[in-house]
Amino acid sequence: MKNPWLHLNYDLESGSLDISHEDAAIRNAQIGLQIDGEWICLDGPADDWVETGFKDEVGDGWEITSLHRLGGVHVKPRIRLYRERPSVTLCLTIENNGEDSIRIGRVHALEVSTRRGGRLELGGMISSARIFxxxxxxxxxxxxxxSEAGGRHRSGGVGVIYNPAVKIAFLTGFLTVNVALGEIVTLYDHMSGIAGWWAENPYDDLVLRPGEALRTELLYIDFRRDPLDALETYGDMLAKMNNIRRIxxxxxxxxxxxxYSHRLTxxxxxxxxxxxxxxxxxxEYGVDLLQIDFGWxxxxxPGEWRPHPERFPHGLRWLADRLKEKGLKLGLWIAPFYIGEQSSFYREHPECLLRNPSTGRAVEYRWAWSGQSRDTWQNVALMDTSKPESxxxxxxxxxxxxxxxxxxFKLDFLNGGSAAPLAFAKPGAENEYRVREGEQMRIGLSAIREAVGRDAYLLGCNLPISHGLGLLSxxxxxxDVGxxxxxxEHLKRRMTTLISRFWxxxxxxxxxxxxxxxxxxxxKPGEVSSIGEARIRATAVALSGGPVLLGDDLTxxxxxRMRMYTLCLPPYGVPARPIDLFRSPYPSVWDLEVSADWDVWHVVGLFNFDGQERIIDLDFDELGLSSDGEYSVWEFWDQAFLGNHxxxxxxxxxxxTAMALAIRRLRRHPFVISTSFHITQGGVELQRVMWDERSLVLSGVCRRVRGAAGEIFIYIPPSYRLEEQREAEMLTGEIARLRLSIPSPEVKWKIRFSHS
Structure with a gap:
C-alpha cells in the first residue's frame, strides 16, 4: 500500500512491517505481546487476512487486517494507511476463544529491535537528533x-524524534486511552544509533475471560518535515478521534x-x-469569577465537602448569591477522589476505599499542610470509583x-483516582474490580461530568493528563508556578513544560x-517580585493562549502591578509556537501570529531565565515572513523601537527577564507599530485602523475599559511628518506617540500628517 508520502509493506509470512518515507523508514518492525507472563512475537505466517478500504473520523485510505491464532487466543492486527496524510494507524484485537482466563501484560503495538534485524532509519548524523x-x-x-540520559527515553502517550540534518520528524502517539496509558520508548547508543524503539501499552495482567476481547489503544505514526507541525497535526487527530470540538x-x-495569596487563611x-x-x-475586561482554593x-x-464554619460562617450558597449581585461567579477547589479519615464517608463506606489486594488495607497518604490545625492532620484514603456507592x-x-x-471546579489530586489495585498486588493476584488505571480515573470523572453537566468547567490537576480527554475542560x-x-530554574522548567504543550x-x-x-x-503584603520575573510571568501567561488567573492579594x-494585569486582559486566546523547541536548551522564542481586522503581525516572546545577557538571533523566515521583506520591530516592555530589518x-x-517584540511589515505611509495597552500591541484593543492617503490621516478605534489610559505608537516614514496636534508628539525622528484616555469603552482616534 502506498500514498504520495509513504510506502507500506506488511509481510504476511514473517509478520514484519516496513514503512518507507523519502528520507526515513521503519524496517522489519514487529508486533509483540505478553500472555500469561510469556512474551510472544507475531513473527510467523498469518492464518488469514483481508485488505479493504476504510473511512474514519479523519480520512480514508487502505486497510489490512490479519489473523494470528495462538492456540485459543486470536490476535488481529489492523493497519491503516491514509490516502491524503503521511500517516499510519495500528491497533490489535485480542480475543480469548479458549476455555480458561488469560492475562494480558505488556503489548508492543509496534517495535523495532536491531537484535531482531529491525531498523529505524531517520537519515544521517542521527547523533544530532533531538527527542520530544x-x-x-x-x-x-x-x-x-x-544522546542524553544514557540514550534511554520513555515518553507518555506521544514522542517525536527530529533529525535536523535531514529535516525529518518521526512522531508516534496513541489516539485513545480507554484502558492503558501508552508509552513510547527509544534506545540510542553512539555506535549503532537507534538500537531499539517500541510503542507500548502496559495492561498489567488484565484478565480476559473466555469469550472476551480487548482492543488495544490506537497507535498513530506520522512522518513530517516540521516537528511543530507534527505535534499540531497529532493534536488535531486526537481531537477528531475523541469527538472533541475546538474551543x-x-x-x-x-x-x-x-x-498563592491566602492559602488556608x-x-x-x-x-x-x-x-x-x-x-x-x-x-469590564472579562474577569467574572472568584475561585476559592483549599481552605473552604x-x-x-478531603471528603467532607461542606463549608468551614469559622472561615465561611454564612455558607457558600450565600457567598455565591453575594457575588452574583456584583455580576460575578463562584468557583471551588476540590479533591474528589481523596477521602480523609475524619470524614463521614470514610467511616460509613469502608467498602468504597481502594485497597491493597495483598493486605486488604486501604491505600492511604498523609494529609498535613502548613497552616493546617494539627488536630486536622490525618491520613487520606483513595476512593474506589468503580463502586456504585462511590x-x-x-x-x-x-x-x-x-x-x-x-x-x-478545580479538581485536584486526581492521581488518587488512578491507582489501580494491581499496582500493589503480588504477581498473579486477582484484580477484584477488573479495572485499569484509565478506567478507574474515567469512571470517576464521568460521574462528576454527569452531575455538573456539559457546560460546567472542570480543571484537572495532578493526573495522567490523557485520562481526561473528552471529560475535562x-x-x-x-x-505549580509558586x-x-x-x-x-523552577520558572525555566515549568515554562518549558507549559509551552511544550502548545499543540x-x-x-x-x-x-x-x-x-x-x-x-x-x-x-508579605505589598512585596513584589523583580520586574524581570514579573515580565517573564506575564509574557508567558499572555502568549500561552490559556486562561488568565489573577493570583495576588489585590488589597x-x-x-x-495592578496595571500589569491589564496588559494581559482580555487574553488573545491563541497559543504561541515555541519555534526553537527542537534546537535550544529551553524554548526561548515564542511566536504568536496576531490577526486583526486591519493587519496581521507577529508578537514574539524572548525569554532569558539565566543570570547573564543572552543574544538571540531571530530569523524572520521561521516566523513565516518573507526573507526579502523589510520589517519594523518594537519592544513592548521598554517601549523601544529596535529598527527596520x-x-x-x-x-x-x-x-x-522577557521581551515582547511586535514585528510588522514596513509600509510607505505612517502605521501603528505598537500600543502600551496590551501585550499583543493592537490585537485586542485596536479595531478599524485605516490610512487615508488623500487626507493624510491615520485613524482607528480603541476599545478598553472606562478610565484606562495609554499610548499608541506610530512609525512615520521619512516622506511624512506629524502635524501639530494635541495628545500627539514625536519621540524620535521616526516614532510618534498618541496619548489616549478612555472615557467610554470605545474611543475613536485620528492623527493628521503632511508630506515632508
Missing amino acids: LESNNLCWTGVRPI PRSRTPMLWCSW ITEEAVLKHADIIAERFK NWRDT QRWLKETFKRLSSWGVSY AIFGAE NATGNF QQKRLWHVDPDVLYLGGRFL TLPEE RGKIKVEVPGR
Whole structure:
C-alpha cells in the first residue's frame, strides 16, 4: 500500500512491517505481546487476512487486517494507511476463544529491535537528533538531545524524534486511552544509533475471560518535515478521534484564585473584598469569577465537602448569591477522589476505599499542610470509583455544589483516582474490580461530568493528563508556578513544560498556565517580585493562549502591578509556537501570529531565565515572513523601537527577564507599530485602523475599559511628518506617540500628517 508520502509493506509470512518515507523508514518492525507472563512475537505466517478500504473520523485510505491464532487466543492486527496524510494507524484485537482466563501484560503495538534485524532509519548524523518527551503529568515535558540520559527515553502517550540534518520528524502517539496509558520508548547508543524503539501499552495482567476481547489503544505514526507541525497535526487527530470540538478564542476563562495569596487563611470576608476590587477594576475586561482554593471546607478534610464554619460562617450558597449581585461567579477547589479519615464517608463506606489486594488495607497518604490545625492532620484514603456507592456519592456531592451556584471546579489530586489495585498486588493476584488505571480515573470523572453537566468547567490537576480527554475542560499545564521568590530554574522548567504543550491548547482543552502572580513571598503584603520575573510571568501567561488567573492579594498589590494585569486582559486566546523547541536548551522564542481586522503581525516572546545577557538571533523566515521583506520591530516592555530589518534581527536579552517584540511589515505611509495597552500591541484593543492617503490621516478605534489610559505608537516614514496636534508628539525622528484616555469603552482616534 502506498500514498504520495509513504510506502507500506506488511509481510504476511514473517509478520514484519516496513514503512518507507523519502528520507526515513521503519524496517522489519514487529508486533509483540505478553500472555500469561510469556512474551510472544507475531513473527510467523498469518492464518488469514483481508485488505479493504476504510473511512474514519479523519480520512480514508487502505486497510489490512490479519489473523494470528495462538492456540485459543486470536490476535488481529489492523493497519491503516491514509490516502491524503503521511500517516499510519495500528491497533490489535485480542480475543480469548479458549476455555480458561488469560492475562494480558505488556503489548508492543509496534517495535523495532536491531537484535531482531529491525531498523529505524531517520537519515544521517542521527547523533544530532533531538527527542520530544511528554511526561503526561505535571513533571518536565520538553525536548532534549537523543544522546542524553544514557540514550534511554520513555515518553507518555506521544514522542517525536527530529533529525535536523535531514529535516525529518518521526512522531508516534496513541489516539485513545480507554484502558492503558501508552508509552513510547527509544534506545540510542553512539555506535549503532537507534538500537531499539517500541510503542507500548502496559495492561498489567488484565484478565480476559473466555469469550472476551480487548482492543488495544490506537497507535498513530506520522512522518513530517516540521516537528511543530507534527505535534499540531497529532493534536488535531486526537481531537477528531475523541469527538472533541475546538474551543473558540473567545471562550477563555478569566478569574481570581485564592491559593498563592491566602492559602488556608482564606475567609468569606477576604473573598468579598476581592469581589469588590474585581467588580471595580477588572470585570469590564472579562474577569467574572472568584475561585476559592483549599481552605473552604470543613476541618480541611478531603471528603467532607461542606463549608468551614469559622472561615465561611454564612455558607457558600450565600457567598455565591453575594457575588452574583456584583455580576460575578463562584468557583471551588476540590479533591474528589481523596477521602480523609475524619470524614463521614470514610467511616460509613469502608467498602468504597481502594485497597491493597495483598493486605486488604486501604491505600492511604498523609494529609498535613502548613497552616493546617494539627488536630486536622490525618491520613487520606483513595476512593474506589468503580463502586456504585462511590459514583452515587460523587454525583450527589457535585450536584449539591452546583446547587450553591458553583460552575467552575478545580479538581485536584486526581492521581488518587488512578491507582489501580494491581499496582500493589503480588504477581498473579486477582484484580477484584477488573479495572485499569484509565478506567478507574474515567469512571470517576464521568460521574462528576454527569452531575455538573456539559457546560460546567472542570480543571484537572495532578493526573495522567490523557485520562481526561473528552471529560475535562482544562488541564493544569505544568507544576505549580509558586510565589515569586526569584527561583528562575523552577520558572525555566515549568515554562518549558507549559509551552511544550502548545499543540494541546484549545484543540483538546485549555492548558491552564497557573496564576499570574506578580507579588512577592507568601503573606508579605505589598512585596513584589523583580520586574524581570514579573515580565517573564506575564509574557508567558499572555502568549500561552490559556486562561488568565489573577493570583495576588489585590488589597495590597501596588498599582504598578495592578496595571500589569491589564496588559494581559482580555487574553488573545491563541497559543504561541515555541519555534526553537527542537534546537535550544529551553524554548526561548515564542511566536504568536496576531490577526486583526486591519493587519496581521507577529508578537514574539524572548525569554532569558539565566543570570547573564543572552543574544538571540531571530530569523524572520521561521516566523513565516518573507526573507526579502523589510520589517519594523518594537519592544513592548521598554517601549523601544529596535529598527527596520530584513531577514533577521539580533536581540540582546538581559538576564532573568522577557521581551515582547511586535514585528510588522514596513509600509510607505505612517502605521501603528505598537500600543502600551496590551501585550499583543493592537490585537485586542485596536479595531478599524485605516490610512487615508488623500487626507493624510491615520485613524482607528480603541476599545478598553472606562478610565484606562495609554499610548499608541506610530512609525512615520521619512516622506511624512506629524502635524501639530494635541495628545500627539514625536519621540524620535521616526516614532510618534498618541496619548489616549478612555472615557467610554470605545474611543475613536485620528492623527493628521503632511508630506515632508
